Amino acid sequence: MITVLSGGTGTPKLLQGIKEVVKPEDLTIIVNTLENNYFSGVYVAADIDTVMYTMADLINDEFWYGQKDDTFTTHETLEKIGYHETLKIGDKDRAIKIQKTELMKKYSLQEAIKIQKDALKIKSTILPMSNEQSNVKIKTTDAIMDFHEFLIENQSKPEVIDVMYEPVTPASGVIEAIENSDQVIIGPSNPITSINPIIQMPGVIKALKKVHTTAVSPFIGETVVSGPAAKFMKALGFPVNPVGVAQIYKDFLNHYIINTSDDKYINIIDENITKVSLDNIILKTIDDKINLAHKILL
Numbered sequence: 681m682i683t684v685l686s687g688g689t690g691t692p693k694l695l696q697g698i699k700e701v702v703k704p705e706d707l708t709i710i711v712n713t714l715e716n717n718y719f720s721g722v723y724v725a726a727d728i729d730t731v732m733y734t735m736a737d738l739i740n741d742e743f744w745y746g747q748k749d750d751t752f753t754t755h756e757t758l759e760k761i762g763y764h765e766t767l768k769i770g771d772k773d774r775a776i777k778i779q780k781t782e783l784m785k786k787y788s789l790q791e792a793i794k795i796q797k798d799a800l801k802i803k804s805t806i807l808p809m810s811n812e813q814s815n816v817k818i819k820t821t822d823a824i825m826d827f828h829e830f831l832i833e834n835q836s837k838p839e840v841i842d843v844m845y846e847p848v849t850p851a852s853g854v855i856e857a858i859e860n861s862d863q864v865i866i867g868p869s870n871p872i873t874s875i876n877p878i879i880q881m882p883g884v885i886k887a888l889k890k891v892h893t894t895a896v897s898p899f900i901g902e903t904v905v906s907g908p909a910a911k912f913m914k915a916l917g918f919p920v921n922p923v924g925v926a927q928i929y930k931d932f933l934n935h936y937i938i939n940t941s942d943d944k945y946i947n948i949i950d951e952n953i954t955k956v957s958l959d960n961i962i963l964k965t966i967d968d969k970i971n972l973a974h975k976i977l978l
């Protein structure tokens with residue numbers, strides 16, 4: 681069993697390679713839920729839906745959210761009648777979200793996800809990190825705002841002082857999935873708001889220490905390929921580069937993969953991490969993704 685820890689965007693790119701190398705039924709993906717909330721009357725589990733669509737080959741891989749070839753008739757109509765949607769939700773995507781909203785009136789988040797991923801004929805296991813509601817709050821110089829307000833309305837521009845969220849407990853099966861894995865892969869998602877909240881849940885580090893773990897850096901040098909991770913790392917006092925990411929994972933990480941161009945960091949990465957390797961971690965083509973998957977998998 682291979683277990684992958686995922687947020688949005690970065691890890692799903694790697695998942696497109698991993699799913700070509702690992703039998704789908706031998707794959708478990710544990711997904712961040714701290715962006716989950718109701719938007720326009722539907723429950724949006726953004727990172728979950730991105731992973732589901734990626735595993736079902738439905739993902740819009742220009743934006744890494746929503747379904748490819750979707751239409752936006754409802755979104756445009758809402759705008760016309762004076763209802764502005766923060767999250768631009770496509771019509772096919774909205775159908776999945778409406779169904780999830782209804783399912784969650786009867787089932788837990790993880791049960792609702794299982795019903796939906798089975799219907800999408802996804803053989804891999806997809807687990808939310810937790811069934812409990814909690815959201816990342818971004819403290820900027822003059823406000824405390826939701827993640828989406830920071831990311832979309834403010835285009836990640838404000839200076840970040842702190843990143844906070846109410847701790848949550850693991851969904852059932854999360855700890856066992858990690859403990860029973862031959863390998864746990866930490867994808868190149870945002871270390872602060874996507875991966876660390878999974879790791880910090882009770883029992884997760886203890887479980888990670890029992891298995892072989894591999895992580896891929898989301899940084900190339902001092903910049904991230906996308907998103908506000910660098911600002912968050914700086915706000916929390918971590919070095920804003922691959923070395924800072926290693927500091928977050930150092931209690932359990934066995935193998936760390938950084939970009940070929942980042943060889944200068946090799947000797948300053950925490951010595952607890954037994955193996956640091958250089959590779960192409962810029963995941964543009966499916967070959968990039970499959971090649972990296974082969975390098976990661978034992």
Ligand SMILES: C[C@H](OP(=O)(O)OP(=O)(O)OC[C@H]1O[C@@H](n2cnc3c(=O)[nH]c(N)nc32)[C@H](O)[C@@H]1O)C(=O)O
Pocket residue numbers: 687688689690691693744831868869870871873874896897898899904905906907908909961962963964
């Ligand atoms: C908005 C989102 O950013 P954020 O929510 O901060 O982070 P995610 O966990 O959703 O993932 C973005 C994360 O992934 C890294 N990334 C993206 N593409 C690549 C890649 O080709 N290689 C690689 N090593 N890392 C990648 C990126 O640096 C971010 O930190 C968002 O960015 O959409």
Ligand SMILES: O=c1nc2n(C[C@H](O)[C@H](O)[C@H](O)CO)c3cc(O)ccc3cc-2c(=O)[nH]1
Pocket residue numbers: 688689715724725726727729730745746766767768769770773828831832
């Ligand atoms: O930055 C955006 N992110 C959008 N997201 C993605 C999400 O809010 C985050 O940007 C990603 O999860 C990255 O963390 C959506 C996710 C969905 O599941 C459905 C619709 C959207 C729409 C947007 C959007 O309009 N802009």
Ligand SMILES: [Mg+2]
Pocket residue numbers: 687688689727870874
């Ligand atoms: Mg994200």
